[in-house]
Amino acid sequence: xxxxxxxxxxxxxxxxxxxxxxxxxxxxxxxxxxxxxxxxxxxxxxxxxxxxxxxxxxxxxxxxxxxxxxxxxxxxxxxxxxxxxxxxxxxxxxxxxxxxxxxxxxxxxxxxxxxxxxxxxxxxxxxxxxxxxxxxxxxxxxxxxxxxxxxxxxxxxxxxxxxxxxxx
Amino acid sequence: xxxxxxxxxxxxxxxxxxxxxxxxxxxxxxxxxxxxxxxxxxxxxxxxxxxxxxxxxxxxxxxxxxxxxxxxxxxxxxxxxxxxxxxxxxxxxxxxxxxxxxxxxxxxxxxxxxxxxxxxxxxxxxxxxxxxxxxxxxxxxxxxxxxxxxxxxxxxxxxxxxxxxxxx
DNA sequence: CTGAATTTTCAATAATTATTGAAAATTCAG
DNA sequence: CTGAATTTTCAATAATTATTGAAAATTCAG
Numbered sequence: 217x218x219x220x221x222x223x224x225x226x227x228x229x230x231x232x233x234x235x236x237x238x239x240x241x242x243x244x245x246x247x248x249x250x251x252x253x254x255x256x257x258x259x260x261x262x263x264x265x266x267x268x269x270x271x272x273x274x275x276x277x278x279x280x281x282x283x284x285x286x287x288x289x290x291x292x293x294x295x296x297x298x299x300x301x302x303x304x305x306x307x308x309x310x311x312x313x314x315x316x317x318x319x320x321x322x323x324x325x326x327x328x329x330x331x332x333x334x335x336x337x338x339x340x341x342x343x344x345x346x347x348x349x350x351x352x353x354x355x356x357x358x359x360x361x362x363x364x365x366x367x368x369x370x371x372x373x374x375x376x377x378x379x380x381x382x383x384x
Numbered sequence: 385x386x387x388x389x390x391x392x393x394x395x396x397x398x399x400x401x402x403x404x405x406x407x408x409x410x411x412x413x414x415x416x417x418x419x420x421x422x423x424x425x426x427x428x429x430x431x432x433x434x435x436x437x438x439x440x441x442x443x444x445x446x447x448x449x450x451x452x453x454x455x456x457x458x459x460x461x462x463x464x465x466x467x468x469x470x471x472x473x474x475x476x477x478x479x480x481x482x483x484x485x486x487x488x489x490x491x492x493x494x495x496x497x498x499x500x501x502x503x504x505x506x507x508x509x510x511x512x513x514x515x516x517x518x519x520x521x522x523x524x525x526x527x528x529x530x531x532x533x534x535x536x537x538x539x540x541x542x543x544x545x546x547x548x549x550x551x552x
Numbered sequence: 553c554t555g556a557a558t559t560t561t562c563a564a565t566a567a568t569t570a571t572t573g574a575a576a577a578t579t580c581a582g
Numbered sequence: 583c584t585g586a587a588t589t590t591t592c593a594a595t596a597a598t599t600a601t602t603g604a605a606a607a608t609t610c611a612g
Binding site: 260271278 | 587588591592
Binding site: 553554555556557558559560561562563564565566567568569570571572573574575576577578579580581582 | 583584585586587588589590591592593594595596597598599600601602603604605606607608609610611612
């Protein structure tokens with residue numbers, strides 16, 4: 217298998233993995249393409265290499281910029297925008313974790329807190345049982361959320377490595 | 385808000401969270417329903433309470449049994465199957481983590497290993513660069529995968545708690 | 553065994569999500 | 583400023599995924 221085919225395989229695999237975890241396939245593929253590209257790429261180049269439409273390429277790039285895992289790169293004398301990927305896996309992986317936590321987990325934690333509050337005073341056995349279940353899930357989620365924050369805000373996840381050694 | 389409404393809100397929230405993470409909404413809702421139900425439920429009761437079809441209820445239940453996060457419960461003198469949820473959040477959360485890791489992450493790690501092997505001998509600057517990128521992602525993923533195994537196989541994630549204290 | 557109760561399967565359909573591509577908006581060299 | 587180059591938007595459409603529901607398969611009380 218030549219290098220080009222290997223790159224393509226990487227891009228496809230990455231796209232499939234993204235899909236399974238609720239990340240748009242094109243978004244994942246664009247990141248993958250930029251990760252394995254030696255030079256910055258323009259929207260037109262990305263469209264061509266992934267055979268996707270301009271609209272799709274544009275939206276995928278905006279989302280990745282939004283996540284903070286790719287950057288714009290200005291090329292002198294060229295009016296087009298060029299893009300490069302953040303290559304430090306710790307940086308971008310942690311950014312994705314933090315972003316998804318904030319957008320998807322934290323709102324759920326808030327709902328759980330509300331449900332906890334709403335049923336705290338319920339004295340029926342059924343009410344007490346529900347309160348207990350929700351409380352446990354709420355506390356568990358909150359601990360994980362806090363853990364994610366701590367790990368992501370420590371520089372380059374060195375702490376996580378330290379941890380790995382404690383565990384293993 | 386009364387208890388019934390609170391339960392419904394929990395079920396809906398759980399379903400929405402599942403969707404965002406690539407878990408079928410019905411599957412997530414069935415788990416949620418069983419989590420907040422005081423007694424074992426039959427397929428018919430689940431169908432009625434979630435207003436989903438028999439086929440959907442059946443498939444969702446099978447998947448949850450497959451994950452090992454709900455159990456069958458036999459009720460004497462009743463031919464129907466009844467189901468209860470694993471209530472220990474550590475148990476079921478870790479089972480989900482482990483299952484998704486095995487089905488979705490591990491195959492990707494294997495592909496990354498292949499790509500690493502395929503390009504190890506490439507001496508072009510482009511080839512070296514690709515090898516380096518893939519290697520980093522591969523090693524990172526492998527470390528995480530290993531971490532997940534260790535955490536999931538230690539009884540009731542006590543180690544994780546120990547960790548939490550080291551970090552925080 | 554028998555057949556009613558129950559579970560499972562799966563083709564058809566509905567619902568959701570992703571993608572296109574052309575029109576509108578914006579940018580910026582001259 | 584002007585207008586060509588570039589980017590963005592978004593309604594229409596395609597692709598994917600979820601759900602239904604009835605037929606087939608299975609189970610088990612009698």
